[in-house]
Amino acid sequence: MNTQVVNTQVASGPAPVRTVVAYGFWIFLLSDIILFSALFASYAVLSAQTAGGPAGRELFELRHVGAETLCLLFSSYTCGLGLLSIGRRRMSAFYLSFGLTFVLGAAFLGLEISEFAGLIARGAGPSRSAFLSAFFSLVGLHGAHVTAGLLWLCFLVGQTYAKGPRDFVRRRLLCFSLFWHALDIIWVGLLTLVYLMGAR
């Protein structure tokens, strides 16, 4: 009975703008995931081609990778909480959550940059072997996405401060949160295929 009422409501008029915007952004995210899948495939094909150089077993430090994973998971969580607080117009909770999201995202990026710098210093840069080229382009593209996400986050927090929690601001924050959660999904694939399987 109740679901029927909801169904006719949805079918009778145009969907709410928020639903349409989220759908469009979801399509973009899926195309981004397909872009990543091409790099995942090339990594999977090239991961054994070390050209006599170091393999993943000698390079990856799982403690480091675990810290990166925790940063990303908790920043996703705070991002979700921030979205809930702006929906309820709790502005200070929103700023706190998004501030934490930024700090955790920046911590992830710092860990990744230090990992890359360490690899290059050990002579295991992207030009060493096909395996390392594939590794740096795949993990680096994810890092570039996180960097873009952090810039976007700063911009959106500034906009929220300037314009208040209006409808269009909240829709942009929704899109950002979808982007941030999708980066987590890609990181799960990276963690499994690159680090956990590579370190064995």
Added chain:
Amino acid sequence: MMEQVPDVNENEASGSVATYTVGLAFALLLTGASFLVSQTHLLWAPGVTAGLVVLAIAQMGVHLVFFLHIGTGPDNTNNVLALAFGVLIVLLVMSGSLWIMAHLNTNMMPASAILQMQR
């Protein structure tokens, strides 16, 4: 154009603190399990890869449901269909590349044999 449509019926609360917390707990649990499986001999050694893939897919599902709110609601049908298409393309790209490249590798003549033929 879009801005002029009033946001009636905005279903603001997709998810709650509880769903995000449950999602985070599941994600942490599955990540921990992945690390455990890869670092110990809990699983039969040849099965570790399959175990890690299963755990990763489970965690991606948790993220989709609890963080991205991809569910079974009536306003979610389009999202699920788009996701299904995306998953199809990802599977084709990944498995196709691995399959083709593995066959090329096994069917390729060793470099020394190619040099012999060119003499």
